[in-house]
Amino acid sequence: MQKKVIFRGVALPVALLLPQLVITGIFFFWPAGQAIWSSFLREDAFGLSREFVWFENFADILTDPNYLAVAWNTAIFSAAVAVLAMGVALFLAVQADKAIRGATAYKTLLIWPYAVAPAVAAVLWLFLFHPQIGLFGRALNAAGIAWDYKINGGQAMTLVIIAAAWKQVSYNFIFFLAGLQSIPRNVLEAAAIDGARPTRRFWTIVFPLISPTTFFLLVVNLVYAFFDTFGIIHALTQGGPGLATTTLIYRVYVDGVQNLNFGSSAAQSVILMALVIAMTAVQFRFIERKVHY
Amino acid sequence: MRRTILAGAFALGLAGPATAQQQPVEIQFWHGLTQPLGGMLEQIAADFNASQNQYRVVASFRGSYPETMVAAIAAFRAGQAPHIVQMFEVGTGTMMAAGRAVKPVHELLAETGVQIPFDDYLPAVRGYYSLRDGRMMSMPFNSSTAVVFYNKDAFRRAGLDPEAFPQTWQALEQAARRLKAAGVECPMTMAWPTWTQVEQFSAIHNIPLATQGNGFGGLNAELRINNPLMVRHLQNLVDWQREGLFRYGGRDGQGDALFPNGTCAIIFGSSGLRARIQREAQFPWGVAMLPYYDGVAGAPINSIIGGASFWAMNRGPNATRSAEENRGIAQFFAWLARPEVVRKWHVETGFLPVRVSVFRALEAEGFYRQNPGADIPINQLLRGGGQMTENSMGIRLGGFVEIRTIIQEEMERAFQGQQNAQQALDNAVQRGNVVLRNFERQNRQ
Numbered sequence: 256m257q258k259k260v261i262f263r264g265v266a267l268p269v270a271l272l273l274p275q276l277v278i279t280g281i282f283f284f285w286p287a288g289q290a291i292w293s294s295f296l297r298e299d300a301f302g303l304s305r306e307f308v309w310f311e312n313f314a315d316i317l318t319d320p321n322y323l324a325v326a327w328n329t330a331i332f333s334a335a336v337a338v339l340a341m342g343v344a345l346f347l348a349v350q351a352d353k354a355i356r357g358a359t360a361y362k363t364l365l366i367w368p369y370a371v372a373p374a375v376a377a378v379l380w381l382f383l384f385h386p387q388i389g390l391f392g393r394a395l396n397a398a399g400i401a402w403d404y405k406i407n408g409g410q411a412m413t414l415v416i417i418a419a420a421w422k423q424v425s426y427n428f429i430f431f432l433a434g435l436q437s438i439p440r441n442v443l444e445a446a447a448i449d450g451a452r453p454t455r456r457f458w459t460i461v462f463p464l465i466s467p468t469t470f471f472l473l474v475v476n477l478v479y480a481f482f483d484t485f486g487i488i489h490a491l492t493q494g495g496p497g498l499a500t501t502t503l504i505y506r507v508y509v510d511g512v513q514n515l516n517f518g519s520s521a522a523q524s525v526i527l528m529a530l531v532i533a534m535t536a537v538q539f540r541f542i543e544r545k546v547h548y
Numbered sequence: 549m550r551r552t553i554l555a556g557a558f559a560l561g562l563a564g565p566a567t568a569q570q571q572p573v574e575i576q577f578w579h580g581l582t583q584p585l586g587g588m589l590e591q592i593a594a595d596f597n598a599s600q601n602q603y604r605v606v607a608s609f610r611g612s613y614p615e616t617m618v619a620a621i622a623a624f625r626a627g628q629a630p631h632i633v634q635m636f637e638v639g640t641g642t643m644m645a646a647g648r649a650v651k652p653v654h655e656l657l658a659e660t661g662v663q664i665p666f667d668d669y670l671p672a673v674r675g676y677y678s679l680r681d682g683r684m685m686s687m688p689f690n691s692s693t694a695v696v697f698y699n700k701d702a703f704r705r706a707g708l709d710p711e712a713f714p715q716t717w718q719a720l721e722q723a724a725r726r727l728k729a730a731g732v733e734c735p736m737t738m739a740w741p742t743w744t745q746v747e748q749f750s751a752i753h754n755i756p757l758a759t760q761g762n763g764f765g766g767l768n769a770e771l772r773i774n775n776p777l778m779v780r781h782l783q784n785l786v787d788w789q790r791e792g793l794f795r796y797g798g799r800d801g802q803g804d805a806l807f808p809n810g811t812c813a814i815i816f817g818s819s820g821l822r823a824r825i826q827r828e829a830q831f832p833w834g835v836a837m838l839p840y841y842d843g844v845a846g847a848p849i850n851s852i853i854g855g856a857s858f859w860a861m862n863r864g865p866n867a868t869r870s871a872e873e874n875r876g877i878a879q880f881f882a883w884l885a886r887p888e889v890v891r892k893w894h895v896e897t898g899f900l901p902v903r904v905s906v907f908r909a910l911e912a913e914g915f916y917r918q919n920p921g922a923d924i925p926i927n928q929l930l931r932g933g934g935q936m937t938e939n940s941m942g943i944r945l946g947g948f949v950e951i952r953t954i955i956q957e958e959m960e961r962a963f964q965g966q967q968n969a970q971q972a973l974d975n976a977v978q979r980g981n982v983v984l985r986n987f988e989r990q991n992r993q
Contacts, residue, residue: 295987297990299645299987300621301621301625301647301865302624302625304863312757387805405797406796406963407964408964408966493799494963495956495960496957496960496961512948513618514949515947515949
């Protein structure tokens with residue numbers, strides 16, 4: 256049964272909605288519209304001359320082999336970050352969910368990294384893995400493993416994945432822990448009485464019951480890896496060596512801010528915008544419906 | 549007592565209207581130098597302000613060079629550009645093509661009647677920032693060039709003469725082998741890979757980096773860095789890296805750190821690295837000119853400069869400056885050209901003395917005997933008799949920030965063994981030319 260409250264007239268509901276509409280308009284639709292408009296233009300850095308070029312910027316991007324390489328990097332990077340961040344978080348959450356001494360302290364400590372700014376996180380990892388000044392970087396080289404992420408694309412990618420995933424573990428941990436705690440104890444106890452061992456209980460009861468959380472986190476983590484990892488990449492590798500750690504969002508920055516190609520950069524953001532709209536739509540359509548609290 | 553108060557009030561009464569009339573004109577000046585250099589630059593502005601009361605230069609730090617460039621361009625688009633912006637040499641091509649966004653220095657001086665003795669400036673400095681006919685476009689200030697720093701202890705250990713750095717790449721290769729044999733973990737490295745190994749390399753060997761005289765002749769220039777000599781050099785670096793004679797130290801200035809801490813025995817870097825080495829190095833070190841390939845006709849000639857110059861900007865796309873503001877900018881530029889200012893900056897920072905007369909005066913006073921090697925960069929800029937060719941005058945390519953990044957990326961892929969030197973440079977040329985064509989199209993007059 257649904258109960259609907261209906262306002263009389265138009266003025267009051269509009270007035271009530273207005274602040275939200277204004278904020279959405281100014282901070283979302285206006286810049287998004289600007290980006291779409293710029294993506295059809297070619298202009299010089301100073302904005303003194305401009306040319307309307309229809310879809311030329313898009314055509315240039317999509318036929319650039321380097322853009323496709325960057326898209327592939329992004330896919331690998333995002334998948335690896337999501338899997339790593341969620342896997343580690345789930346493991347930690349399962350451990351913290353057990354009746355252990357000092358559980359609260361563990362939980363609190365595990366949440367801390369989320370409060371660290373991405374650039375700062377990157378600097379911390381840099382101090383660990385820099386081949387000359389980093390603790391582990393020097394140890395690896397001393398052990399005979401040629402560690403130098405400045406000239407080894409695979410190592411650079413590994414490093415940014417670890418740094419980016421580490422940042423996100425805390426966030427995932429909170430959600431997984433909440434999910435685990437909402438599982439009814441009596442179900443688990445019944446399974447235990449029936450003789451199911453912890454591993455079996457996890458895969459047959461716990462994992463299916465937290466699947467809505469997992470799906471939600473998957474989307475959040477992918478969006479994070481796509482859009483919020485700029486600071487980490489910028490501080491650690493600047494997208495190098497070669498283009499090994501350049502992701503789509505990092506390239507938007509390089510083309511727009513460093514190279515001052517506003518048209519190309521805008522076209523790339525429009526592509527990303529379409530991507531995130533698609534991801535959000537998927538989340539709403541298929542995942543939100545399955546969440547039952 | 550009362551009398552002094554009265555006298556004071558009287559003096560104030562007189563002074564009041566006078567100062568109101570002479571409210572100094574504010575000149576906004578954005579720079580991209582971190583500390584301690586930024587502070588020294590701001591001190592120069594403060595000295596200028598103290599020397600007169602008509603103009604007040606407000607110097608503010610706006611992040612790294614590229615950040616300052618982006619900030620100034622964004623401000624211009626919003627009609628809020630600073631009067632003066634410090635622009636690194638890579639941005640020169642972009643600024644030259646910026647049309648009414650910039651106020652060329654020659655125009656500024658002609659309109660305000662202020663004189664600056666550009667004849668006395670180092671030819672390499674003058675050439676980089678002027679049009680082909682010699683008219684100055686920006687005000688040169690902090691200039692550097694690429695040189696070699698080497699560890700004399702390591703040379704001694706390897707049985708090499710610490711006072712004679714190899715002049716050619718062939719001799720240097722042998723020296724690097726001996727350094728490695730003597731247990732030096734990293735014989736050679738470089739900072740600013742594109743600048744030291746491609747741009748400077750092309751200049752001293754008198755080969756073109758791009759057509760149209762490295763872009764001085766027009767926006768239709770095309771890259772030429774996939775020439776046999778450049779390929780040979782990059783292939784050598786790649787091979788030496790594999791052999792352990794050479795180490796890639798990272799993009800931009802990242803390689804700097806490898807020398808002062810003693811890791812690498814030789815570094816190709818900016819002459820501006822001197823101050824840091826002086827502060828940090830725990831070993832005797834020397835400075836030398838960039839090596840060249842023996843057998844290349846006409847090599848070596850002068851190297852080119854790096855660093856930054858000051859550009860006068862208009863306020864916005866539809867706003868110019870008042871005559872008074874322009875006079876203030878010109879006066880400040882004239883202050884920067886004063887011998888004592890040039891001299892102080894050179895002596896305290898290790899940047900070049902941009903005026904030849906200042907260099908000669910310091911030489912006569914014995915400054916370079918007390919600071920051995922501090923004159924190497926200048927002598928290198930004057931190598932080949934100071935007669936620059938169109939290959940050694942400088943680089944005037946639009947979108948050069950992007951091109952430098954492209955060359956670095958392709959070099960990195962070669963150093964990883966994903967492609968050889970020929971492929972790396974071919975790719976760099978092809979990608980760089982796309983940037984040049986886009987720039988040409990966007991800036992068609």
